[in-house]
Amino acid sequence: MIYSMTAFARREIKKEWGDAVWEIRSVNQRYLENFFRLPEQFRGLENTLREKLRQNLTRGKIECSLRIDSKKQTVLELNLNQALANSVIQSLKWIKQQAGEGEINLTDVLRYPGVVELPEQDLDVMSQDLLAGFDELLAEFIAMRGREGEKLQDIIQQRLSAISIEAAKVRSKMPEILQWQRDKLLQRFEEIQLQPDPTRLEQELILLAQRIDVAEELDRLEMHVKETRNILQKGGAVGRKLDFMMQELNRESNTLASKSINTDITNSAVELKVLIEQMREQIQNLE
Secondary structure (H helix, E strand, O other): OEEOOOEEEEEEEOOOOOEEEEEEEOOOOOEEEEEEEEEEHHHHHHHHHHHHHHOOOEEEEEEEEEEEEHHHHOOOOOEEHHHHHHHHHHHHHHHHHHHHHOOOOOOOOOOOOOOEOOHHHHHHHHHHHHHHHHHHHHHHHHHHHHHHHHHHHHHHHHHHHHHHHHHHHHHHHHHHHHHHHHHHHHHHHHHHOOOOOOHHHHHHHHHHHHHOOOOOHHHHHHHHHHHHHHHHHOOOHHHHHHHHHHHHHHHHHHHHHOOOOOHHHHHHEEEEEEEEEEEEEOOOEEO
């Protein structure tokens, strides 16, 4: 299975100590970057969470947040940091005085990090519950990345099939194009009433055929298509490998275009570049 770097997951936790909500989202990123928004009393979990992500993900910009509803915590014994609460209130009063407007919301004071502290024992229980919830969230998140990866894989496979069809079309036209070029050259000689030496003419025709022959490019194109399919089949973190294969495919399509002396071949070369670019855009989303 291949995985998309773009996904979102949400997990709710309901316990005796209260409710909590985990959210995790990711977007494209060359490397793995983790950002956490956690309540102050649970900042100590960050290293553990970061390690869990590192063990399961290889690329993407990951943003993870935790919100805790402390309504149910009113039945517990709470420790109020009175000095910090007083400092926060005085700061709010000063801001209100300077602004000349606004009201002081005591609920906001209580929510300020460190003003209300839960008993240490309760924090341990909550931490265990939160980590268990995060494991469930991460499993759901990875599954979603996998489902998105399957959709991207289908798109890429379709484009690879289209490339093979286009390459076969070019290959089938080459004998006709070579004959057309030969007839065109002979017609030009007739127009200028030139009788070339048969041996020299044959040499020129051979050189011309070599110059416009794209069999080697088509062979390499098919080889790259096959290798891209193999990479997709192996699965895992394939984004960088696939990106390299797109460069190789693009190189062959450019060479094909440079050798073109026929509108059909030119159109096929353009179509190949469009298909490769469409794949490249999707591959940017893969881990």
